[in-house]
Amino acid sequence: MKKVELVFVPAPGFSHLVPTIEFAKRLIHQDERFSITILIMKHLLEPNSIAYLPSIAATEPCIKLIDLPQADPPSPELSKYPETYFCTSIDNYKPHVKRVVAELVDQSLSNSSSARIAGLVLDFFTAPMVEVGDEFGILSYLFITASAAFLGLMLYLLSRHDDRVDAELEDSGPEWAMPSFVNPVPIQVLPTPLFTKEDGYAATMKLLKRFKDVKGIIVNTFMEMESYSLNSFLDGETPPVYPVGPVISLTSGAHLSPNGVHYKHIMTWLDDQPASSVVFLSFGSMGSLSEPQVREIAFGLQNGRFRFLWSLRVPQQKEKEKVSGPNDNRNIEDLLPKGFLESISGHGIICEWIPQVEVLAHKAIGGFVSHCGWNSILESLWFGVPIVTWPLFAEQQLNAFKLVKELGLAVEMKLEYRNGGDHLVLEDEVEKAIRCVMEVNGDVRRRVREMGESSRKAVIDGGSSFTYLGLFIEDMVGNI
Numbered sequence: 001m002k003k004v005e006l007v008f009v010p011a012p013g014f015s016h017l018v019p020t021i022e023f024a025k026r027l028i029h030q031d032e033r034f035s036i037t038i039l040i041m042k043h044l045l046e047p048n049s050i051a052y053l054p055s056i057a058a059t060e061p062c063i064k065l066i067d068l069p070q071a072d073p074p075s076p077e078l079s080k081y082p083e084t085y086f087c088t089s090i091d092n093y094k095p096h097v098k099r100v101v102a103e104l105v106d107q108s109l110s111n112s113s114s115a116r117i118a119g120l121v122l123d124f125f126t127a128p129m130v131e132v133g134d135e136f137g138i139l140s141y142l143f144i145t146a147s148a149a150f151l152g153l154m155l156y157l158l159s160r161h162d163d164r165v166d167a168e169l170e171d172s173g174p175e176w177a178m179p180s181f182v183n184p185v186p187i188q189v190l191p192t193p194l195f196t197k198e199d200g201y202a203a204t205m206k207l208l209k210r211f212k213d214v215k216g217i218i219v220n221t222f223m224e225m226e227s228y229s230l231n232s233f234l235d236g237e238t239p240p241v242y243p244v245g246p247v248i249s250l251t252s253g254a255h256l257s258p259n260g261v262h263y264k265h266i267m268t269w270l271d272d273q274p275a276s277s278v279v280f281l282s283f284g285s286m287g288s289l290s291e292p293q294v295r296e297i298a299f300g301l302q303n304g305r306f307r308f309l310w311s312l313r314v315p316q317q318k319e320k321e322k323v324s325g326p327n328d329n330r331n332i333e334d335l336l337p338k339g340f341l342e343s344i345s346g347h348g349i350i351c352e353w354i355p356q357v358e359v360l361a362h363k364a365i366g367g368f369v370s371h372c373g374w375n376s377i378l379e380s381l382w383f384g385v386p387i388v389t390w391p392l393f394a395e396q397q398l399n400a401f402k403l404v405k406e407l408g409l410a411v412e413m414k415l416e417y418r419n420g421g422d423h424l425v426l427e428d429e430v431e432k433a434i435r436c437v438m439e440v441n442g443d444v445r446r447r448v449r450e451m452g453e454s455s456r457k458a459v460i461d462g463g464s465s466f467t468y469l470g471l472f473i474e475d476m477v478g479n480i
Helices: 014-030 047-059 076-080 082-091 094-110 124-135 148-162 197-208 223-231 260-271 291-304 356-360 374-382 396-407 427-437 443-458 464-478
Strands: 004-009 034-040 063-067 116-123 140-144 216-219 241-243 278-282 307-311 348-351 365-370 387-389 410-412
Touching: 004 014, 004 094, 014 034, 014 047, 014 063, 014 116, 014 140, 014 374, 014 464, 034 094, 047 063, 076 082, 082 124, 082 197, 094 116, 094 124, 116 124, 116 464, 124 140, 124 197, 140 148, 148 197, 148 216, 148 223, 148 241, 148 396, 216 464, 223 241, 223 443, 223 464, 241 464, 260 307, 260 348, 260 356, 278 356, 291 307, 291 427, 356 365, 356 374, 365 374, 365 427, 374 396, 374 443, 387 396, 387 427, 396 410, 410 427, 427 443, 443 464
Parallel strands: 004 034, 004 116, 034 063, 116 140, 140 216, 216 241, 278 307, 278 365, 307 348, 365 387, 387 410
Antiparallel strands: none
């Protein structure tokens, strides 16, 4: 049986890298013909992503990781345009990607027993690398690590642009009726970068223009959850779309913990709590909140007398940031109301790092206050844990809208909350939303459990995503 090889070029970032590697693992487990090479832009990765990589190399012999040399940084003048700077940082790796692909092609041609390269699998942010595939006559595919609804937004933006609709978006404008959404979408929940014409919008359009050049689009979702969005792509203009999700990592993340003793303490504490009694609060690897907002959350938890587990990242000391990243040099206690830690002793735990998958899988967890990153949503659904929406940046507001207004799978805290904005969610709002999500027999909890069962069935033999993955493999191998 002829071996085939795929070359993955993921975007740097934990939320992109993990599902990419998990998808690669699923491919080789479903079809033994595959070997996979993943090109890593290691110099652009955050520490937790770098720590994650060795375990993959050790456990998956059919997956080869190649660290690309550091690329030239973008011009300093671009630093005032953060989205353009980020996309340019990735685009500058194109010569290194081309060199590796050339070596793989030469190896394949010179040795008849070598695997034949079946395609490049690109990320949303690495879509311009399709030029590399074109140069070597290799087909390219996109792997979207976000929702089908997000893909629908991107395709709608592209059609708007092609139709020469005014590209100057206003963040207070009217709602948009988009084919991938049941309901009109408020402008306020669209990704913030789209409203900066010279930066985010321009950078996004540069990526989207390459979508037409790919042979197919793989999406980390499943038909039972996003059938409306997925059916909107059957227009004859969009490349074939393959929903193969949920693609999530269910293996232990304990090896990423900076403190193994603390990890054991968290899990032991959870073991002592009643079933579905603990609310888990986490805002992602890059999410942090202002000090006033942290205090409002603390008071809401205290007033509601909730059992809780809170992953609290210390914010940078800047007045306003588009993305307020964590700061590991300050003390968590400085953010909290005086005496708060003493008052919740035994009733809650606060720390900077918490193993999210292990926590969501625990029987004690009854609700999840989340930034609504797509990976976190899929993990929460998998384990049947209902979400309170607290989006911060990127497409998280859109995800929150989808969960609350389209699917009824979450409790609304805020849909349009943006990190660095002026709005403050008050303690009574926090208490009310958490109390709602923790209802034992609530409608949201019932729907989440049902969707969780659907997500598990989707990826097993005969399930919708299992079938679509087989179709993708068949189409791709047939195109060689």
